[in-house]
Amino acid sequence: MESQQAITSAKQKIDEFKEEKKQLPQIIKAKKTQLIDADDKSNLQKEIAALELKLEHLPEEIETAESLPARLETIWQEARTQRWQGNLFYIFHLINVDRFGPVSGSSASIGFYIDSLSSLMFVMVTFVATLIHLFSIGYMAEEIPAENVADHHVHTDEGPLSRRGRYARFFMYLSLFCFSMLNLVLADNLLQVFVSWELVGICSFLLIGFYYERKSAGDAANKAFITNRIGDAGFILGLLIVWGYLGTFHFEQIFSQVRHPMKDAHGVPGRLAGRIVRADVVAESEKSRLRVNGPGDGGSYVVLFPREPVGEELSAVLSAELKNYRKRLATVTDPIEQAHIQRHIAAL
Structure with a gap:
């Protein structure tokens, strides 16, 4: 109309x-x-x-x-x-950052990819974030006074530590955390996922170490920071492999190349990229040995929030197309071709 x-x-x-x-x-x-x-x-x-x-x-x-x-x-x-990407709709690239890389015309940009999976994660993250904000209003009420907030966990020669209130600072960190999470969930490329992941890691560090005068909080924040950096090293290496062999970070273009395994079999590099990019998820996963607990029961919710939703989202995004591809294998009648495709999927 x-x-x-x-x-x-x-x-x-x-x-x-x-x-x-x-x-x-x-x-x-x-x-x-x-x-x-x-x-x-x-x-x-x-x-x-x-x-x-x-x-x-x-x-x-x-x-x-x-x-x-x-x-x-x-x-x-x-x-x-135009064929819409995903089950709902696709928002095209918003900002063209630069053009470089091994493939002529390849580009890195910022955009949002919305399908049924990202929509579900968006709703879940928003719902959990709302509950955390509501809980934090009461939990952080003692930080509302501008002056003379007593921290009974830190003792000085004159008694409990007295400092300025940090109510606004806490919600600033928490809001930035939620922004980074939602941007990560909706990202349409791995580079944007990585940037959002780093923002989530920074906010986790700031929130875990919010009461930095306490030794337990400072130690937990440092452990979380080191753990994140270990995972980031694998993430960066995986990004370099993906860029070097596929020339793109965009999920749509990556999936379009793995849809033709007979033409684009990347072997060991594909296996490395698939494993290493998910190293950051392993570092953040609640089930991982590398998991770092928060400083006490009251602060643990800050650590729990980013881990499972974000890790599962990244894993699901990277594997969703391959799962759909496995379903399409039932229609492949040539056993030789089917075996080749199965090996390619296993490599990824």
Whole structure:
């Protein structure tokens, strides 16, 4: 409906331009007649010059306007016939960062990929974040006073430590954490996932070590930071392998290449990329030996929040297309081709 309105509006504009083209010569002729008997000829001459200039460029405007309906129709038809990515819809790349890499025309950009999986994770993360915010309102109430907040876990010669309240700071960290989580869940490429993952790690460090005067909180924050860096090393190495052999970080383009394993069998590099990128998930997983507990029961919820949803989301995103591909194997009748495809999937 909107496209038809735009096309109709463009056609009306064309008619206006054509009508104006017919009338302008007569208007200019009338102005020149007035110029003969006019007392103030300078203003009239400027007006005539402006009209003549407009008449000169009017054909170009008409030509541009006449091409507009066809362009709008083409854009509309492409939008209607475009295959949507995912079960809901696909938001195209928003910002083109740069063009580089082993493949000509490859690019890294920022965008959002929305399908049934990311939508489910988005709702779940938002729901859990809402509960944590509601819980934190009461849990952090003692931080509301601007001055003289007593920390009974830290003792000085004069008694419990007295410091400024950090109520606003806590919710600033928590809000940045939720922003990073949601950006991670909706990211359409591995590079954006990595950046969001780093922001989540920074916020985890800040939240776990929120009461940094306490030794237990400081030690737990340092352990979490070191654990994250171990996982990040694998993530970065996996990103380099993916970029070197596929020339892209975008899930859509990665999946489009692994859909043709007979043509694009990457062997050991593919196996390494698939394993190493998920190293960061292992470092963050609740089931992993590398798991770092929070400083006490009251602070543990901060650690639990990022781990399972984010780790499972990243694992699911990387494996969702391969799971769908396994289902399509049932239709493959050639046993040799099926064996090749199975080996490629196992490698990834």
